[in-house]
Amino acid sequence: MTIVALMWEARATEGRGPELLEWARSRELAREPLRRETLRAAGDRVLVITWWEASGTAADLPELPEPAPDMITRPVHRWRFESLG
Template sequence: MRVTLMWEARAVQDRGPELLEWARARARELAREPLRREVFRAPQDRVLVLTWWDAEELGAELPELPEPDAGLITRPVHRWRFEAVE
């Protein structure tokens, strides 16, 4: 099965570039290499990281980005898991 992990955070005002670089670095340091990885930025200093994995089930243990330092983000990170259906 193909599982996509989604990680999204919002930086403290004017710290979006710092959060983006933080997320890029952590995405390259995962315990193992995903099938695919993409990093996005959005208005309001938001950063999104998607990683794709082969897994036996949606709840499989997979490497995930950690929580950034609380001083860098405005709220806890949002995380979701998706299963490919097509």
Template sequence: MTVALMWEARAAAGRAADLLAWVREREIVPEPPRRETFTAPGDRVLVITWWEAAPDDAGLPELPEPPPDLIRRPVHRWRFAQVES
């Protein structure tokens, strides 16, 4: 089954470019089959990784919490399981 992990953070004032750079420098080990990074208004950075795993697989690696000076609030994390369309 395909599982998507979403990681979203809101940058501290004036730190959006720094947060994006920090995210790009972070490796996920093991590397996911697919990883995409997005930005959005409000200085938000979103990373989605895709895995072939069970939805409740607690061992899937995720990006860590960024340094406190880069973010306005704790990171939001969601886990989604693919369903048939």
């Protein structure tokens, strides 16, 4: 097993950054990750990183869904990384 980090990043429409942040914080996953961190950045962007014990980056892991289309300026960006220790 390895540690896999899932990164989920979205950009809110004008003035909806706090709403997107609250939306991301309130989403529950099908199971609990080892760790979960929520961050924000300029431009009303929200980043959620979750860490999982998995068999690799292709593992079936729960991810945050897409928010309502009127809340974001573009589709959510998603990345998967494998920890190198």
